Amino acid sequence: MLAALARFFESHFLMLAILLSGLALIAPDLFLWIKPHIALFLGVIMFGMGLTLEFKDFKGVASRWRLVGLGALLQYGLMPLIGLGAATLFGLPPQVALGLVLVGACPGGTASNVITYLAKGNVALSVTMTMASTLLAPVVTPAIIWLIFHERIDIHFGAMVASVFWIVVFPLADGLVLRRLLRRGVRPLLAVFPSISILSISVVIACVVAMNRVTILGLPLLVMAAVVCHNLAGFGAGYVAARLTGCDVRDARTVSIEVGMQNSGLGVALAYTYFSVQAALPGALFSLEQNLAGVGLVKIWRRENGGGLKEAGGPEF
Numbered sequence: 001m002l003a004a005l006a007r008f009f010e011s012h013f014l015m016l017a018i019l020l021s022g023l024a025l026i027a028p029d030l031f032l033w034i035k036p037h038i039a040l041f042l043g044v045i046m047f048g049m050g051l052t053l054e055f056k057d058f059k060g061v062a063s064r065w066r067l068v069g070l071g072a073l074l075q076y077g078l079m080p081l082i083g084l085g086a087a088t089l090f091g092l093p094p095q096v097a098l099g100l101v102l103v104g105a106c107p108g109g110t111a112s113n114v115i116t117y118l119a120k121g122n123v124a125l126s127v128t129m130t131m132a133s134t135l136l137a138p139v140v141t142p143a144i145i146w147l148i149f150h151e152r153i154d155i156h157f158g159a160m161v162a163s164v165f166w167i168v169v170f171p172l173a174d175g176l177v178l179r180r181l182l183r184r185g186v187r188p189l190l191a192v193f194p195s196i197s198i199l200s201i202s203v204v205i206a207c208v209v210a211m212n213r214v215t216i217l218g219l220p221l222l223v224m225a226a227v228v229c230h231n232l233a234g235f236g237a238g239y240v241a242a243r244l245t246g247c248d249v250r251d252a253r254t255v256s257i258e259v260g261m262q263n264s265g266l267g268v269a270l271a272y273t274y275f276s277v278q279a280a281l282p283g284a285l286f287s288l289e290q291n292l293a294g295v296g297l298v299k300i301w302r303r304e305n306g307g308g309l310k311e312a313g314g315p316e317f
Contacts, residue, residue: 013118013198014299017292020206025217028210035207039163041200042110043171048193049117049127050175057124064125067255070245071108071129072136074238074259079104080144082233083282086226096223098149099279100230103267103286105144107133107160110167112261114201115294118194119301121254127168129258134164137266153274160266205291212284220281227285231293235260253301261290 024031034041061068083104087097108130116126138157145151209216238259242252267283 013202013302014295016198017202017205017295020202021209021288021292024206024209025213028213031203031207031210034203035211038204038207039167041204042114042167045114045117045193045197045200046110046168047171047175048189048197049113049123050172050177051179051189051193052117053124053172053176054179055176058128061122061124061128067125067242067245067247067251068129068132070241071238071255071258072133074234074241074255075108075133075262076105076136076140076144078237079230079234079259079262080148082237083230084148086230086233089229090222090226092223092226093278095276095278096281098145098151098275099267099271100223100226100282100286101148102141102145102271102275102279103262103264103283104230104234105141106263106267106270107137107141108258109261109263109265110164111201111204111291111294112257113168114197115261115291115298116254116257118197118201119253119257119294119298120250121257122251125251125254126258127172129255130168131164133258134160134263137263141270151274153270155266155270201291201295205288205295208287208291212288215281215284216288220285223281224285224289227282227289228293231260231286231290234262235293235297253297257294257297261294262286264290 020031080101081104083101084097087100092100108126110130113123113126113130117123137160138155141155142153145153235256239252239256242255243249247255264283264287267286268280271280271283
């Protein structure tokens with residue numbers, strides 16, 4: 001019964017995410033209670049990822065610092081410019097345009113690690129790229145906004161690093177250690193965690209929809225169109241750039257996800273704090289769109305790999 005339920009979740013990931021998101025629009029209170037616990041949900045998923053990895057996976061990433069640098073360059077060099085181009089193309093008001101560029105100038109979010117895991121990408125590389133872009137964000141994000149719009153913002157470095165540590169690094173390290181201690185004994189857990197991850201990220205997406213229900217139902221079509229173009233261009237640019245620099249498909253997917261998925265929550269918070277409600281609109285829509293697009297990519301790439309969630313190139317049991 002449990003195995004059948006797991007296969008159902010894996011086969012119907014996109015449908016589940018869309019169904020729960022639709023339900024969140026109709027009855028947001030069903031999901032709003034999750035808001036204070038989003039970090040916990042993501043932490044549980046990161047723990048499950050740690051169980052699929054070994055310490056040697058991170059040694060391999062350390063020797064490929066150029067790829068991490070490429071991801072940071074695309075994320076901070078290309079995504080803000082794509083956002084500016086999309087805002088200009090769709091004739092967005094100045095504050096909305098600023099918000100779109102702002103979300104493009106944010107570091108990678110923890111959701112990118114989850115999507116990479118589910119898409120059978122290189123989780124160790126994804127985590128390393130998220131950490132690298134987060135460490136750069138307190139300096140680079142304000143610099144980008146100042147260079148383009150001559151507006152000043154301030155990011156609390158310590159808070160950002162602490163957030164990434166407790167949501168990403170700590171639970172991931174716990175999973176790594178437990179795998180090393182139990183070795184083959186983690187196999188039953190690995191059979192369960194993919195389904196837990198799928199259900200958890202679907203519920204988190206629904207919570208994001210519930211929190212931004214008014215914005216989404218307002219149907220700001222031009223803004224949504226600009227956000228979709230911005231996000232999909234990020235996914236595409238990341239994949240193409242990685243392939244052109246000689247990456248294999250697995251790493252190219254990872255770079256694609258890392259570049260396309262931003263820390264939109266940070267973008268919304270900065271927009272509210274330093275600018276206006278209008279400036280926060282693109283970040284709120286980006287949060288929904290990037291997660292649904294990421295789930296769609298998981299569906300496509302898993303089909304190409306014949307289904308199943310065992311990491312490509314990962315250990316055999």
